[in-house]
Amino acid sequence: MSTQLIQRYLPNYPAHLHAQIGQLHAQGQLGVYLQQRYPQQHAIQSDKALYDFCVDLKQRYLKNAPLLDKVTFDNRLTIEKQTLGLNTAISRVQGGKLKAKKEIRISAFFKTAPLAFLKMIVVHELAHLKERDHDKAFYQLCMHMEPEYPQYEFDCRVYLLWQALANTTHS
Template sequence: MTQVKQYLGAYGVEIQQQVTELLETERTGNWLLKKYPTAHQLGNAGRLYDYAQAIKSEYMRSSAPISKVIYDDKIHVIHNALGLHTFVSRVQGNKLKAKHEIRVASMFRNVPEAFLRMILVHELAHLKEKAHNKAFYKLCCHMEPDYHQLEFELRVYLCHKERFGDLWK
């Protein structure tokens, strides 16, 4: 139940109970594998950057450019971070240069593409909306209509992973 509270604490008690039952009967793995049989093939930073750029180009052409999209071993999901959007300002001569970077927790190198896309959509939305407000989630749903369902299923996977280990390798 600890994993469920940790990852699904914002969901209702009934949902938490259903997920707990799935975990206790060891059915989460089969349920997730049936929906998502394979992991993505975006294991290196170059491919991850290109994938993020493609999403950004389709939905957010006029937003600030992203300079880097990488997997980061230092991001720990336990602290509620699946990825991070960082804004780095540097002085170059007499100009202030701003760079936007997206870092995805390394544990997501081997998950289904839909989960990775949901994380990238979330971080890309921070280019326009800094806070997790109504406009932010509206933008996320514009870029990924199944955003909320994917976030829920990713959280179920995190509960599963903590208890039973990885599903996709």
């Protein structure tokens, strides 16, 4: 298994986890492991369904956060660019007033990923409505919204690695 790929997708994780993932891959079991943990495909396929999903989570956990003006799946956000989601505020002058529109863009990759991974990236982007930096408060907020956040983030990285390994094998 490529050490470069492991470092790219699993940076800052301990060597014993790298070894376990490498062993699963060498045995041809990495995909089986992921399929067993995350067997279901989600039904969130449209921007409207994604918007409703985000607003529901926001209302449940971040009632005082700014309203979301737009939530979309974005084909331009790719794994290769290491961008899976974006949280932006677009400021415009309207009638002499400055209006900020809050937008969340989620990589279209998540249309076919397990629901847990979609929820993880949505929680991550929603947390940016309150916490801009990836600091302790940010991750505490993520875990408040999704207690399994660290596991989902790790497994999502393994999923991305598995796909990258499959693409290098077929190239």
